[in-house]
Amino acid sequence: MSAQLIDGKAIAAAVRADVRAGVEDWTQAGHAPPALRVVLVGDHPASASYVRAKIRAASEAGVDSETIHLPADISELDLLALIDELNTSPTVDGILVQLPLPDHIDDSKVIHALDPDKDVDGFHPENAGRLVIGEAGFVPCTPAGIIEMLERSGIETSGAHAVVIGRSNIVGKPMANLFLKRGTDATVTVCHSRTKNLAEIARQADILVAAIGRPHFVTADMVKPGAAVIDVGINRVEDASRERGYRLVGDVDFEAAKEIAGWITPVPGGVGPMTIAMLLKNTLDAARRRHEHTAVEA
Numbered sequence: 001m002s003a004q005l006i007d008g009k010a011i012a013a014a015v016r017a018d019v020r021a022g023v024e025d026w027t028q029a030g031h032a033p034p035a036l037r038v039v040l041v042g043d044h045p046a047s048a049s050y051v052r053a054k055i056r057a058a059s060e061a062g063v064d065s066e067t068i069h070l071p072a073d074i075s076e077l078d079l080l081a082l083i084d085e086l087n088t089s090p091t092v093d094g095i096l097v098q099l100p101l102p103d104h105i106d107d108s109k110v111i112h113a114l115d116p117d118k119d120v121d122g123f124h125p126e127n128a129g130r131l132v133i134g135e136a137g138f139v140p141c142t143p144a145g146i147i148e149m150l151e152r153s154g155i156e157t158s159g160a161h162a163v164v165i166g167r168s169n170i171v172g173k174p175m176a177n178l179f180l181k182r183g184t185d186a187t188v189t190v191c192h193s194r195t196k197n198l199a200e201i202a203r204q205a206d207i208l209v210a211a212i213g214r215p216h217f218v219t220a221d222m223v224k225p226g227a228a229v230i231d232v233g234i235n236r237v238e239d240a241s242r243e244r245g246y247r248l249v250g251d252v253d254f255e256a257a258k259e260i261a262g263w264i265t266p267v268p269g270g271v272g273p274m275t276i277a278m279l280l281k282n283t284l285d286a287a288r289r290r291h292e293h294t295a296v297e298a
Protein backbone atom coordinates (compact mmCIF):
# COMPACT_ATOMS: atom_id res chain seq x y z
CA MET A 1 0.00 0.00 0.00
CA SER A 2 1.20 3.49 -0.73
CA ALA A 3 0.45 6.12 1.90
CA GLN A 4 -1.75 9.13 1.34
CA LEU A 5 0.41 12.22 1.05
CA ILE A 6 -0.32 15.02 3.53
CA ASP A 7 0.19 18.08 1.38
CA GLY A 8 1.55 20.69 3.79
CA LYS A 9 1.75 23.32 1.08
CA ALA A 10 -1.96 23.03 0.25
CA ILE A 11 -3.05 22.88 3.90
CA ALA A 12 -0.82 25.85 4.76
CA ALA A 13 -2.33 27.79 1.84
CA ALA A 14 -5.80 27.14 3.28
CA VAL A 15 -4.69 28.34 6.75
CA ARG A 16 -3.10 31.43 5.21
CA ALA A 17 -6.28 32.19 3.28
CA ASP A 18 -8.24 31.92 6.56
CA VAL A 19 -5.79 34.32 8.23
CA ARG A 20 -6.06 36.72 5.32
CA ALA A 21 -9.85 36.72 5.63
CA GLY A 22 -9.50 37.21 9.39
CA VAL A 23 -7.16 40.18 8.85
CA GLU A 24 -9.63 41.70 6.38
CA ASP A 25 -12.47 41.41 8.92
CA TRP A 26 -10.16 42.88 11.56
CA THR A 27 -9.21 45.92 9.51
CA GLN A 28 -12.77 46.41 8.24
CA ALA A 29 -13.80 46.63 11.89
CA GLY A 30 -11.56 49.68 12.10
CA HIS A 31 -8.38 48.19 13.59
CA ALA A 32 -4.87 48.62 12.26
CA PRO A 33 -3.51 45.49 10.54
CA PRO A 34 -1.78 43.08 12.96
CA ALA A 35 1.86 44.16 13.25
CA LEU A 36 4.71 41.64 13.34
CA ARG A 37 8.34 42.57 13.96
CA VAL A 38 10.97 39.96 13.11
CA VAL A 39 14.38 40.45 14.67
CA LEU A 40 17.27 39.02 12.66
CA VAL A 41 20.77 39.22 14.11
CA GLY A 42 23.67 38.71 11.72
CA ASP A 43 23.74 37.21 8.25
CA HIS A 44 23.32 33.47 8.75
CA PRO A 45 22.06 32.45 5.28
CA ALA A 46 19.46 29.90 6.47
CA SER A 47 18.08 32.33 9.09
CA ALA A 48 17.93 35.14 6.53
CA SER A 49 16.05 32.90 4.11
CA TYR A 50 13.54 31.77 6.83
CA VAL A 51 12.96 35.40 7.76
CA ARG A 52 12.37 36.40 4.13
CA ALA A 53 9.82 33.60 3.76
CA LYS A 54 8.03 34.68 6.96
CA ILE A 55 7.89 38.34 5.95
CA ARG A 56 6.65 37.48 2.44
CA ALA A 57 3.88 35.24 3.80
CA ALA A 58 2.92 37.85 6.40
CA SER A 59 2.64 40.58 3.79
CA GLU A 60 0.51 38.34 1.56
CA ALA A 61 -1.85 37.77 4.49
CA GLY A 62 -2.20 41.52 5.05
CA VAL A 63 -0.05 41.53 8.19
CA ASP A 64 2.07 44.66 8.68
CA SER A 65 5.47 42.99 8.87
CA GLU A 66 8.98 44.31 9.11
CA THR A 67 12.43 42.81 9.61
CA ILE A 68 14.70 44.51 12.10
CA HIS A 69 18.12 43.45 10.86
CA LEU A 70 20.89 43.90 13.41
CA PRO A 71 24.64 43.42 13.01
CA ALA A 72 26.13 40.10 14.23
CA ASP A 73 28.24 41.94 16.82
CA ILE A 74 25.34 43.73 18.53
CA SER A 75 25.68 43.44 22.30
CA GLU A 76 23.23 41.40 24.35
CA LEU A 77 22.34 44.56 26.26
CA ASP A 78 21.46 46.48 23.08
CA LEU A 79 19.36 43.57 21.82
CA LEU A 80 17.50 43.41 25.15
CA ALA A 81 16.90 47.17 24.96
CA LEU A 82 15.35 46.73 21.51
CA ILE A 83 13.13 43.91 22.79
CA ASP A 84 12.00 46.21 25.59
CA GLU A 85 11.13 48.89 23.06
CA LEU A 86 9.08 46.43 20.99
CA ASN A 87 7.40 45.07 24.13
CA THR A 88 6.17 48.51 25.10
CA SER A 89 5.33 49.77 21.62
CA PRO A 90 1.55 50.23 21.33
CA THR A 91 1.72 49.54 17.58
CA VAL A 92 3.49 46.14 17.74
CA ASP A 93 1.38 43.00 18.23
CA GLY A 94 3.88 40.19 17.67
CA ILE A 95 7.64 39.83 18.09
CA LEU A 96 9.73 37.01 16.70
CA VAL A 97 13.45 36.71 17.33
CA GLN A 98 14.98 34.44 14.70
CA LEU A 99 17.12 31.76 16.36
CA PRO A 100 19.90 30.80 16.71
CA LEU A 101 21.50 34.02 17.95
CA PRO A 102 25.27 34.58 17.77
CA ASP A 103 27.30 32.76 20.46
CA HIS A 104 27.87 35.86 22.61
CA ILE A 105 24.13 36.27 23.14
CA ASP A 106 22.18 34.01 25.45
CA ASP A 107 19.09 32.82 23.50
CA SER A 108 17.17 32.02 26.64
CA LYS A 109 17.80 35.46 28.18
CA VAL A 110 16.32 37.04 25.06
CA ILE A 111 13.31 34.71 25.05
CA HIS A 112 12.68 35.46 28.75
CA ALA A 113 12.75 39.19 27.94
CA LEU A 114 9.85 38.98 25.47
CA ASP A 115 6.39 40.09 26.54
CA PRO A 116 4.56 36.71 26.66
CA ASP A 117 1.53 38.35 25.05
CA LYS A 118 3.62 39.33 22.00
CA ASP A 119 5.58 36.05 21.87
CA VAL A 120 4.11 34.70 18.62
CA ASP A 121 6.71 31.91 18.50
CA GLY A 122 5.38 30.60 21.83
CA PHE A 123 8.86 30.09 23.30
CA HIS A 124 8.51 32.21 26.46
CA PRO A 125 8.35 30.05 29.64
CA GLU A 126 4.97 31.55 30.49
CA ASN A 127 3.53 30.30 27.19
CA ALA A 128 5.25 26.92 27.65
CA GLY A 129 3.65 26.71 31.11
CA ARG A 130 0.21 27.71 29.83
CA LEU A 131 0.39 24.90 27.29
CA VAL A 132 1.30 22.38 29.99
CA ILE A 133 -1.60 23.37 32.26
CA GLY A 134 -4.08 23.73 29.41
CA GLU A 135 -4.51 27.53 29.48
CA ALA A 136 -4.77 29.70 26.36
CA GLY A 137 -1.40 31.07 25.23
CA PHE A 138 0.85 31.06 22.21
CA VAL A 139 1.87 27.60 21.06
CA PRO A 140 5.11 27.04 19.09
CA CYS A 141 4.29 27.17 15.41
CA THR A 142 5.73 23.84 14.23
CA PRO A 143 3.84 21.54 16.62
CA ALA A 144 0.71 23.73 16.34
CA GLY A 145 0.96 23.32 12.56
CA ILE A 146 1.19 19.55 12.91
CA ILE A 147 -2.03 19.41 14.95
CA GLU A 148 -3.71 21.63 12.32
CA MET A 149 -2.50 19.29 9.57
CA LEU A 150 -3.80 16.21 11.32
CA GLU A 151 -7.18 17.85 11.93
CA ARG A 152 -7.54 19.09 8.37
CA SER A 153 -6.53 15.66 7.04
CA GLY A 154 -9.21 13.96 9.15
CA ILE A 155 -6.67 11.95 11.18
CA GLU A 156 -8.15 11.01 14.55
CA THR A 157 -5.99 11.87 17.54
CA SER A 158 -8.39 10.93 20.34
CA GLY A 159 -7.20 7.68 21.89
CA ALA A 160 -4.43 7.35 19.29
CA HIS A 161 -0.94 6.43 20.44
CA ALA A 162 1.26 9.37 19.43
CA VAL A 163 5.00 8.74 19.57
CA VAL A 164 7.21 11.83 19.37
CA ILE A 165 10.90 11.32 18.67
CA GLY A 166 12.75 14.40 19.96
CA ARG A 167 12.36 16.47 23.13
CA SER A 168 13.42 19.97 22.14
CA ASN A 169 11.63 22.98 23.61
CA ILE A 170 10.53 24.18 20.18
CA VAL A 171 9.22 20.92 18.70
CA GLY A 172 9.29 17.70 20.75
CA LYS A 173 8.06 18.89 24.16
CA PRO A 174 5.28 21.23 22.96
CA MET A 175 4.24 18.54 20.46
CA ALA A 176 3.86 16.02 23.27
CA ASN A 177 1.87 18.52 25.36
CA LEU A 178 -0.42 19.35 22.45
CA PHE A 179 -1.15 15.67 21.88
CA LEU A 180 -1.93 15.33 25.57
CA LYS A 181 -4.27 18.32 25.69
CA ARG A 182 -7.97 17.82 26.36
CA GLY A 183 -9.69 17.80 23.00
CA THR A 184 -6.70 16.19 21.28
CA ASP A 185 -6.62 13.32 23.76
CA ALA A 186 -3.81 11.15 22.42
CA THR A 187 -1.79 8.73 24.53
CA VAL A 188 1.74 10.07 24.29
CA THR A 189 5.22 8.60 24.35
CA VAL A 190 8.28 10.83 23.97
CA CYS A 191 11.59 9.33 22.81
CA HIS A 192 15.09 10.83 22.76
CA SER A 193 18.70 9.83 22.36
CA ARG A 194 18.71 7.72 25.55
CA THR A 195 15.51 5.82 24.75
CA LYS A 196 15.89 2.06 24.70
CA ASN A 197 14.06 -0.04 22.11
CA LEU A 198 13.14 3.04 20.11
CA ALA A 199 12.22 1.09 16.97
CA GLU A 200 9.85 -1.09 18.96
CA ILE A 201 8.16 1.95 20.54
CA ALA A 202 7.91 3.75 17.19
CA ARG A 203 6.22 0.68 15.70
CA GLN A 204 3.40 1.07 18.24
CA ALA A 205 2.59 4.58 17.04
CA ASP A 206 -0.68 5.40 15.33
CA ILE A 207 0.87 8.85 14.82
CA LEU A 208 4.66 9.03 14.61
CA VAL A 209 6.36 12.44 14.74
CA ALA A 210 10.06 12.56 13.87
CA ALA A 211 11.84 15.71 15.12
CA ILE A 212 15.43 14.57 15.39
CA GLY A 213 17.58 16.28 12.78
CA ARG A 214 19.08 13.10 11.33
CA PRO A 215 18.48 12.18 7.69
CA HIS A 216 16.54 8.94 7.17
CA PHE A 217 16.55 8.08 10.89
CA VAL A 218 13.05 6.58 10.74
CA THR A 219 13.19 3.48 8.59
CA ALA A 220 10.25 1.46 7.25
CA ASP A 221 10.61 -1.20 9.96
CA MET A 222 9.85 1.51 12.59
CA VAL A 223 6.46 2.30 11.07
CA LYS A 224 3.22 0.57 12.00
CA PRO A 225 1.14 -0.29 8.93
CA GLY A 226 -1.42 2.47 8.36
CA ALA A 227 0.22 4.96 10.77
CA ALA A 228 0.39 8.72 10.14
CA VAL A 229 4.06 9.66 9.80
CA ILE A 230 4.92 13.32 10.34
CA ASP A 231 8.44 14.30 9.35
CA VAL A 232 9.67 17.51 10.98
CA GLY A 233 13.34 17.11 10.06
CA ILE A 234 15.08 19.44 7.64
CA ASN A 235 18.51 18.08 6.78
CA ARG A 236 20.95 19.01 4.07
CA VAL A 237 22.52 16.06 2.28
CA GLU A 238 25.17 16.40 -0.39
CA ASP A 239 23.83 16.07 -3.91
CA ALA A 240 26.23 16.74 -6.76
CA SER A 241 23.37 16.67 -9.26
CA ARG A 242 21.92 19.87 -7.74
CA GLU A 243 23.34 23.24 -8.65
CA ARG A 244 23.64 24.23 -4.98
CA GLY A 245 25.37 20.92 -4.16
CA TYR A 246 22.82 19.64 -1.66
CA ARG A 247 19.18 18.74 -1.25
CA LEU A 248 16.85 18.81 1.73
CA VAL A 249 15.62 15.59 3.27
CA GLY A 250 13.62 14.83 6.39
CA ASP A 251 14.23 12.46 9.30
CA VAL A 252 12.17 9.73 7.66
CA ASP A 253 13.22 7.36 4.89
CA PHE A 254 10.27 8.62 2.85
CA GLU A 255 10.42 6.19 -0.09
CA ALA A 256 10.41 3.10 2.13
CA ALA A 257 8.08 4.44 4.85
CA LYS A 258 5.39 5.52 2.39
CA GLU A 259 4.86 1.88 1.44
CA ILE A 260 3.90 1.05 5.04
CA ALA A 261 2.32 4.23 6.42
CA GLY A 262 -1.32 5.29 5.96
CA TRP A 263 -0.43 8.99 5.72
CA ILE A 264 2.92 10.69 5.36
CA THR A 265 4.32 14.22 5.05
CA PRO A 266 6.98 14.97 2.43
CA VAL A 267 10.12 17.08 2.95
CA PRO A 268 10.08 19.72 1.62
CA GLY A 269 6.40 20.63 1.34
CA GLY A 270 5.15 19.05 4.55
CA VAL A 271 5.57 20.50 8.03
CA GLY A 272 7.72 23.47 6.92
CA PRO A 273 4.96 25.51 5.22
CA MET A 274 2.67 24.89 8.21
CA THR A 275 5.16 26.52 10.56
CA ILE A 276 4.91 29.82 8.70
CA ALA A 277 1.12 29.61 8.37
CA MET A 278 0.76 29.17 12.13
CA LEU A 279 3.01 32.16 12.77
CA LEU A 280 0.51 34.29 10.84
CA LYS A 281 -2.36 32.78 12.80
CA ASN A 282 -0.57 33.57 16.09
CA THR A 283 0.05 37.15 14.94
CA LEU A 284 -3.63 37.73 14.19
CA ASP A 285 -4.48 36.18 17.59
CA ALA A 286 -1.94 38.49 19.24
CA ALA A 287 -3.64 41.56 17.76
CA ARG A 288 -7.09 40.34 18.87
CA ARG A 289 -5.91 39.51 22.39
CA ARG A 290 -4.09 42.77 22.85
CA HIS A 291 -7.23 44.62 21.79
CA GLU A 292 -9.30 42.60 24.31
CA HIS A 293 -6.79 43.37 27.09
CA THR A 294 -6.73 47.06 26.22
CA ALA A 295 -10.54 47.15 26.14
CA VAL A 296 -10.72 45.48 29.58
CA GLU A 297 -8.08 47.82 31.07
CA ALA A 298 -9.77 50.96 29.67
Ligand code: NDP
Binding pocket: 142, 165, 166, 167, 168, 169, 170, 171, 172, 191, 192, 193, 194, 195, 198, 211, 212, 213, 214, 232, 233, 234, 235, 271, 272, 273, 275
Ligand atom coordinates in the same frame (compact mmCIF):
# COMPACT_ATOMS: atom_id res chain seq x y z
P1 NDP B 1 17.12 19.47 18.49
O1 NDP B 1 18.49 19.15 18.01
O2 NDP B 1 16.92 20.56 19.45
O3 NDP B 1 16.49 18.15 19.11
C1 NDP B 1 16.67 16.90 18.50
C2 NDP B 1 16.07 15.82 19.38
O4 NDP B 1 16.33 14.58 18.73
C3 NDP B 1 16.69 15.76 20.78
O5 NDP B 1 15.69 15.64 21.75
C4 NDP B 1 17.56 14.52 20.72
O6 NDP B 1 17.63 13.77 21.92
C5 NDP B 1 16.84 13.67 19.69
N1 NDP B 1 17.77 12.73 19.08
C6 NDP B 1 18.97 13.00 18.50
N2 NDP B 1 19.56 11.85 18.11
C7 NDP B 1 18.72 10.86 18.47
C8 NDP B 1 18.78 9.46 18.37
N3 NDP B 1 19.82 8.84 17.81
N4 NDP B 1 17.75 8.73 18.84
C9 NDP B 1 16.68 9.35 19.42
N5 NDP B 1 16.57 10.68 19.54
C10 NDP B 1 17.59 11.42 19.07
O7 NDP B 1 16.27 19.68 17.16
P2 NDP B 1 14.87 20.44 16.89
O8 NDP B 1 13.79 19.82 17.68
O9 NDP B 1 15.08 21.88 16.94
O10 NDP B 1 14.67 20.07 15.34
C11 NDP B 1 14.57 18.73 14.90
C12 NDP B 1 14.56 18.73 13.39
O11 NDP B 1 13.43 19.44 12.94
C13 NDP B 1 15.76 19.44 12.73
O12 NDP B 1 16.06 18.77 11.53
C14 NDP B 1 15.25 20.81 12.43
O13 NDP B 1 15.91 21.41 11.33
C15 NDP B 1 13.81 20.51 12.08
N6 NDP B 1 12.89 21.61 12.29
C16 NDP B 1 11.98 21.84 11.33
C17 NDP B 1 11.05 22.82 11.46
C18 NDP B 1 10.05 23.01 10.37
O14 NDP B 1 9.44 24.05 10.29
N7 NDP B 1 9.79 22.00 9.56
C19 NDP B 1 11.02 23.71 12.63
C20 NDP B 1 11.96 23.32 13.66
C21 NDP B 1 12.87 22.32 13.47
P3 NDP B 1 18.35 14.35 23.26
O15 NDP B 1 17.39 15.37 23.81
O16 NDP B 1 18.49 13.15 24.13
O17 NDP B 1 19.64 14.94 22.80
